[in-house]
Amino acid sequence: MSLLQDLNAGKLHGFHGGIHPPERKAPANQGPIGDAGLPDELVLQLRQHIGQPARLKVKAGERVLKGQPLTEPLNPMMIPVHAPTSGIIIAIEDRPLCHPSGLDGPCLVLRPDGEDLWRPRFPIADYQALNADVLLERIHAAGVTGLGGAGFPAHVKLMPRRKAIEALIINGVECEPYISADDRLMREHPAEILEGIAILRHIVQPRVTVLAVEDNKPEALAALRAANDDDQILIVAVPTKYPSGGEKQLIEILTGRQVPHNGLPADIGMVVQNVGTAFAVKRAVVDDEPLIRRVVTLAGDAFAEPGNTWVHIGTPVRYLLKRYGLAPEPEQRIIMGGPMMGFTLHSASAPIIKGSNCVLAPTRAELPPPGDELACIRCSQCADACPASLLPQQLYWFARAQEHDKLNSHNLFDCIECGACAYVCPSQIPLVQYYRVAKADIRQAQREAELAERAKHRFEARQARLEREKAERQARHEKAAAERKARMA
């Protein structure tokens, strides 16, 4: 009750650090959401989420209908992908992935037939009549992952926990510069977002539901408030600061509570979902529409026509660059995501995936590439900016020296890779790159240690079995010898 009273009274909290980079949301956020249309070929990454890819259900040469599942999940962390339109699966092969590694990986390639024919659909008029398990299954089957960028399976976050959920927080903050996909979605589809939130509430049964929007989006706030007739959903404007949209930071702003180190929001009774995910949940449950398209911001001065547009999942970035009039400079950078947390694409053939919220094509004048890395001057500006209260310069030294124990003891894995430290660093040290590499190294070392431990257990179990069999054999022989001896006697 005190949380509800505080929020009703307009009481908010803060978080350590944070920065105020130029927002640069215009001109992309000025016009209505457009429609990117259909490319000649859709490239569907089998793995678009945190978890394993689901099992293939189709073969090359097969005709598929719009919305048809192309893979099937064997466990909750597997998320299916669906055909964004009708057509023919022309190949199942490795293609450039939408991933910072720039590697190729398994993809389904769909050639649209132009008919856009749906599979049979089964809309639900009254979701309230269904229990949470049925709705969770429907959300899972629709392939809904978090649309905020992280790609965590949406239904897993909503599963029942031992601890009751105190607050369901809907994240409409969208704090990263340039990106305005959620902003436009909130302005243009507030009723569907609110219906999605009502479905989430029906599943999670929270005590409090808060929809948080940064105060630099007054039109979105006004549209949501005008459409909201549910007094159980509080719509709250939070101050503009980067990275307020981080899950842990948003929880702290709204509740004053911190997610424990190595913990999850659910550990303190919180569930956070993005506004785009709430919209996708509404479409999945009510309209039986799987996650086959999303709003993508096309931003940066190199685009002739920046804006927000509906894009089919699987659309190659190259198609969008052409369609929206990219005028490339020499060595034009194409960034997937925003300038703080995005990554430079290695290939424009990489596809849009469920977590792709922005394609950024900045000119050099607008967003100069980072200069040469200089020595750390121990100014501690990075520590002042860090929203996770870490010591970024210490992490930097430990990462350089590959001191994994110290990185762990300094909570490297609490780093949300927001880039605030690198943004303020006067020595232009690409701190986040160091942390990403260090995290990958530690994970790899952990995997190898686990494999070695498993191999050791297997070896020891085999040795024990051989010893046991030897002892049993010996006992049998001794018994047979004793019986022989007895018979002879």
Ligand code: SF4
């Ligand atoms: S901001 Fe850069 S130069 Fe200053 S302490 Fe941090 S890493 Fe070193």
Ligand code: SF4
């Ligand atoms: S990238 Fe990590 S270390 Fe740097 S400010 Fe963000 S959370 Fe802190």
